[in-house]
Amino acid sequence: MSALRNPVHETRYVVNMPEAGDFDFWREQARGLVQAGVPPERVAWAEPGGDGDLFARGEGAPAPLSAAPPVRANKRFVALAKNAILHSDPERFALLYRLLWRLQRSPRIMEDKADPEIRRIEELDKNVRRDSHKMHAFVRFRLVEDDGEGGEHYVAWFEPEHHILRANAGFFVRRFANMKWAILTPAGSLHWDGEVLSEGPPAQRSDAPGGDPMEDLWRGYYASIFNPARLKIGAMLKEMPKKYWKNMPETVLIPGLVAGAQRRESDMVAAGTLEMGERPETLAAIGAAIHACRQCPIGLLGNHAVMGEGPQDAVLMIVGEQPGDQEDLAGRPFVGPAGQLLDRHLERAGIDRGTAYVTNAVKHFKYTLRGKRRLHQSPTAKEIDICRWWVESERALVQPKLVLAMGASAARVMLGKTVSISRARGVPIALEDGSELWVTAHPSYLLRLEGAAREEQARLFDADLDAVKARLEELSA
Amino acid sequence: MASQTILQKLEILADAAKYDASCASSGTAPKNSLRGKGIGSTEGMGICHAYAPDGRCISLLKILLTNHCVFDCHYCVNRKSSNTRRARFTPQEVADLTLAFYRRNYIEGLFLSSGIVKSSNHTMEQIVEVARILREEHDFRGYIHLKTIPEADPELVHQAGLYADRVSINVELPTDAGLTRLAPDKSAAQIEGAMRHVKRDIVEAKDAKKRFRHAPRFAPAGQSTQMIVGADAASDADIVGKASRLYDSFRLRRVYYSAFSPIPDASAVLPLKRPPLIREHRLYQSDWLMRFYGYQPGEVMQATGDDGNLPLDIDPKLAWALKFRDRFPVDVNRAGREQLLRVPGLGVKAVNRILASRRHRSLRLEDVGRLTVSLAKVRPFICAADWRPLTLTDRADLRALLAPRAEQFELFAA
Numbered sequence A: 001m002s003a004l005r006n007p008v009h010e011t012r013y014v015v016n017m018p019e020a021g022d023f024d025f026w027r028e029q030a031r032g033l034v035q036a037g038v039p040p041e042r043v044a045w046a047e048p049g050g051d052g053d054l055f056a057r058g059e060g061a062p063a064p065l066s067a068a069p070p071v072r073a074n075k076r077f078v079a080l081a082k083n084a085i086l087h088s089d090p091e092r093f094a095l096l097y098r099l100l101w102r103l104q105r106s107p108r109i110m111e112d113k114a115d116p117e118i119r120r121i122e123e124l125d126k127n128v129r130r131d132s133h134k135m136h137a138f139v140r141f142r143l144v145e146d147d148g149e150g151g152e153h154y155v156a157w158f159e160p161e162h163h164i165l166r167a168n169a170g171f172f173v174r175r176f177a178n179m180k181w182a183i184l185t186p187a188g189s190l191h192w193d194g195e196v197l198s199e200g201p202p203a204q205r206s207d208a209p210g211g212d213p214m215e216d217l218w219r220g221y222y223a224s225i226f227n228p229a230r231l232k233i234g235a236m237l238k239e240m241p242k243k244y245w246k247n248m249p250e251t252v253l254i255p256g257l258v259a260g261a262q263r264r265e266s267d268m269v270a271a272g273t274l275e276m277g278e279r280p281e282t283l284a285a286i287g288a289a290i291h292a293c294r295q296c297p298i299g300l301l302g303n304h305a306v307m308g309e310g311p312q313d314a315v316l317m318i319v320g321e322q323p324g325d326q327e328d329l330a331g332r333p334f335v336g337p338a339g340q341l342l343d344r345h346l347e348r349a350g351i352d353r354g355t356a357y358v359t360n361a362v363k364h365f366k367y368t369l370r371g372k373r374r375l376h377q378s379p380t381a382k383e384i385d386i387c388r389w390w391v392e393s394e395r396a397l398v399q400p401k402l403v404l405a406m407g408a409s410a411a412r413v414m415l416g417k418t419v420s421i422s423r424a425r426g427v428p429i430a431l432e433d434g435s436e437l438w439v440t441a442h443p444s445y446l447l448r449l450e451g452a453a454r455e456e457q458a459r460l461f462d463a464d465l466d467a468v469k470a471r472l473e474e475l476s477a
Numbered sequence B: 001m002a003s004q005t006i007l008q009k010l011e012i013l014a015d016a017a018k019y020d021a022s023c024a025s026s027g028t029a030p031k032n033s034l035r036g037k038g039i040g041s042t043e044g045m046g047i048c049h050a051y052a053p054d055g056r057c058i059s060l061l062k063i064l065l066t067n068h069c070v071f072d073c074h075y076c077v078n079r080k081s082s083n084t085r086r087a088r089f090t091p092q093e094v095a096d097l098t099l100a101f102y103r104r105n106y107i108e109g110l111f112l113s114s115g116i117v118k119s120s121n122h123t124m125e126q127i128v129e130v131a132r133i134l135r136e137e138h139d140f141r142g143y144i145h146l147k148t149i150p151e152a153d154p155e156l157v158h159q160a161g162l163y164a165d166r167v168s169i170n171v172e173l174p175t176d177a178g179l180t181r182l183a184p185d186k187s188a189a190q191i192e193g194a195m196r197h198v199k200r201d202i203v204e205a206k207d208a209k210k211r212f213r214h215a216p217r218f219a220p221a222g223q224s225t226q227m228i229v230g231a232d233a234a235s236d237a238d239i240v241g242k243a244s245r246l247y248d249s250f251r252l253r254r255v256y257y258s259a260f261s262p263i264p265d266a267s268a269v270l271p272l273k274r275p276p277l278i279r280e281h282r283l284y285q286s287d288w289l290m291r292f293y294g295y296q297p298g299e300v301m302q303a304t305g306d307d308g309n310l311p312l313d314i315d316p317k318l319a320w321a322l323k324f325r326d327r328f329p330v331d332v333n334r335a336g337r338e339q340l341l342r343v344p345g346l347g348v349k350a351v352n353r354i355l356a357s358r359r360h361r362s363l364r365l366e367d368v369g370r371l372t373v374s375l376a377k378v379r380p381f382i383c384a385a386d387w388r389p390l391t392l393t394d395r396a397d398l399r400a401l402l403a404p405r406a407e408q409f410e411l412f413a414a
Helices: A021-033 A075-084 A092-104 A118-137 A166-175 A214-225 A233-239 A242-247 A249-271 A283-292 A325-328 A337-349 A381-398 A408-415 A444-446 A453-477 B006-015 B091-101 B120-137 B154-161 B176-182 B188-210 B236-250 B277-292 B295-303 B316-323 B337-341 B350-356 B365-371 B376-379 B398-402 B406-413
Strands: A014-018 A043-046 A143-146 A153-158 A180-185 A189-191 A197-200 A315-319 A357-360 A367-370 A373-376 A400-405 A436-440 B058-066 B109-113 B145-146 B166-168 B223-229 B254-259
Touching: A021 A075, A021 A092, A043 A092, A043 A242, A075 A118, A075 B166, A092 A118, A118 A166, A118 A242, A143 A453, A143 B376, A153 A197, A153 A337, A166 A197, A166 B091, A189 B350, A214 A249, A214 B091, A233 A436, A242 A249, A283 A381, A315 A381, A315 A408, A325 A337, A325 A373, A325 A408, A337 A453, A357 A381, A373 B006, A400 A408, A400 A453, A408 A436, A436 A453, A444 A453, B006 B058, B058 B091, B058 B350, B091 B109, B091 B120, B109 B120, B120 B145, B120 B154, B145 B154, B154 B188, B154 B254, B223 B236, B223 B277, B236 B254, B236 B277, B254 B277, B277 B295, B295 B316, B316 B398, B337 B350, B350 B365, B365 B376, B376 B398
Parallel strands: A014 A043, A153 A180, A315 A357, A315 A400, A400 A436, B058 B109, B109 B145, B145 B166, B166 B223, B223 B254
Antiparallel strands: A143 A153, A180 A189, A189 A197, A367 A373
């Protein structure tokens, strides 16, 4: 029996790798072993500096068998192996040798993605590429002002998971070609002086600078670009695992940002968006609700909300700006001087105010106190936009075919934007529900004018009312 | 106001920029600083230098030049009528900040946008000036994405494209009616006109590059746009239709979706509730189906429910498969790539692996399991050498079997 044994198949071999990621050395050794016909189970591969496999006692690589065929390895295998050998898994050398061994018999094995060993080499390759990618991403340089020659010098401390330092030097050289920098790691260091790349010994964290004034700005940016309305901690951790956090200046903020996020979001919702609830279903309900509305500061002025009035089936809806002093006291729209002027012009145009639904863009009287007098103040765009909720609720119930907006505030409440009265007047504007909007000046504007200017504006106002009257007749015909 | 520090301005102007979804820095022409005077490189895939707790990647310094704005778009925190804090950088300050961050490897480059101050042209000039300082004075070769202003002079937009890797113009809302109502100062025709100009410039520059080696590059990473989801009544079907028209008409690299989120000082015209974040996610998935899986826009729309919206509890590909069960099961050993790509749970990579592996062996269910992430999801829709789903594909409760459990969904949605 023993006479039949091939001595080469009996001997165990040990290869001591001089460096963790030395692909060229591995390739030389593996080629020799394959040519000598040594099967994978008889080779042990030892990490540099490690104790190696205690049971792996044996000889160095044997001489190749005479007339051995050349060793075959395809591009795909070499590409994967060059990366996989940088992995920290001690089994990687043996795995690569097993695959190389199998490749000699089945050259197309690399395409078989369902093979467990192919899956493993692809996994190692993927892990190494990911570690490299994270190194490109998470290295943080710190400025060392004085490098002895008066120039700027940047130094980073990084702890990669695999043996990837040397393989990624090129990336940093290409990116920071005109900058002096060093990357220090526990397994070695890289130094670039603007022209030459050199490798240095392993370093410690204390060898790298402890901070950089620019980090305050960077942390300020990090905190501000974060949107507390969308917390996705899992997504963050998946791409930026905690093991990298200790060397990134911005990550100290994360616990605080997460803790504050829910609270900040509820603050934002409370302060920003309106919680009006469901739309009221009757005009009476709107009338009741606007008294309690405090969505803008006007409601806090010690005034009364003034509800619109008129038939609920009105074809015409007239929108003014806001209640004035007299309207506030009376609790009815358009009863003061402007209202009286409006009544005269409506009568002249032949429009019966009693058949129209008359309301205001803003429901509360905005004023400043001058002595005992309450002086009218125009509502801001923001206040009009808030009150739009109520006007839209009224319009949804009344469903007028034609809306007459008097003045810029009324136009804004209907359109959501500020328009010029002089440009918008005289032509109908289609609204989304199929009704139409006509824009004209507010009667109080006429009251503020005198002489010829007032006559001119009164004429334009009348012309607008005449057009509305004519259109109303068309609509009801 | 004059006493605002760089940090204070940065905080205000980064905060104002965070509602922009895009942060991509991929797909531009490769360049590096080896034979240059400055710093910077772009090598294919962009790099995410950090992740914020909102799960989003931080790749670029994404800021506004200023958040002063003469426009009054309701969904925008920087609109004229909003009483948010305002700040303004000079072009030099932005360039300095970009370089300082870049040298420390915090970022891939700059994504600059701006509120409209004085005029559209003035604002666009300032944006272009930042890019000019970076490219010409500092020979910066990192990534620059400039948001361009559709109302600005086309010549200025052209300038921006010569400096930038990518330019973008936001369409803002999926429907013209929504734009008219919520962004009264913008016009859909003007936005699309500007996109058409940019497309033309990109095509012309590519063509010139083929003939003249030194022809200037024009936005080598192409143009993109962003749509706000949930601020108006547009359904997912509307949005998908709009996106596909945009891809076709303007050869966009990406359409970004941004779920309308409650912003401080929101306008009263906006809806009261934010849309579920998962809706944005489903739209991105449907985007993926069109770009990488060979689905036609009409087919994605078939996956929507009666209200025109994609289901929130399951992904659009599964929704489509459940609606068209007669197309399944698909034989993993025989079916073509297009058919395999339709199988819920099989991604592009898994399909490639299946196609490569089946040349060597007849795939069994176990083999498929090694090539995909989740066998449970795939199983009802495929046949393998040792597997046939029999009645599984036709079960009425298949959706319930495959939909993620409610509590998982909640976690994800958070």
